[in-house]
Amino acid sequence: MSETKVKPNISEDLLLKLKTEIVEERQxxxxxxxxxxxxxxxxxRIWSSTxxxxxxxEHISKLVHFENISLFPDWTDVPYGKEYWFTLIFSGLPKDCVVFDFIELIPQNGGFxxxxxxxxxxxxxxxxxxx
Structure with missing residues (x-):
């Protein structure tokens, strides 16, 4: 017995609406x-409130991933006089954004x-x- 596959019929109006609602997410x-x-x-360390x-x-991009640094409450050691590199990945900014600030909002002094x-x-x- 062979199966008959039926291609769904989607209205052109719905396809156009979906196409205009797609947002490209760039990290x-x-x-x-x-x-x-x-x-x-x-x-x-880095806090999730970064x-x-x-x-x-009014757009705010959230921290979604971090590499080579600890997340609060843990700590990462940085040797004296050495440069220490770590990577932070955030959700995308709006396409028309030209200047932004990097802010670590924490309940103590010393946020990045x-x-x-x-x-x-x-x-x-x-x-x-x-x-």
């Missing part, structure tokens, strides 16, 4: 460098902050951080 990658200037070994904020809209990052076409950035 934003920050390669971050932190250099310890403290005399002894220093510790850093965002990219579009300067010209970098303002005025100019958007590029690759959405991959290298930034140097201070606390």
């Amino acid at each position: 934003v990658i920050l390669h971050c460098c932190y250099k310890s200037d403290v005399f002894l070994e220093e510790k850093i 965002y990219l904020v579009d300067r010209h809209s 902050f970098q303002e005025g990052i100019v958007r590029n076409s690759s959405d991959v950035y290298k930034i140097k951080l201070d606390i």
Whole structure:
């Protein structure tokens, strides 16, 4: 017995509506460098309350992944005088975003902050951080 496959009939109006509602999700990658200037070994970490904020809209991109750094409450050791690189991946920014801020909102002093990052076409950035 052979099966008959029936192709569904989808209205052109519905296809057009779906096509206009598709949003391309581009992630934003920050390669971050932190250099310890403290005399002894220093510790850093990232909080899940870390965002990219579009300067010209209310859009906030959330942290979706991190590499080579610990998430609160754990810590990552940074040897004195050495550059330490880690990577943060955020949800996409709006297509019309041209400048954004990197903000770690935490309930204590010392959160990471970098303002005025100019958007590029690759959405991959290298930034140097201070606390």
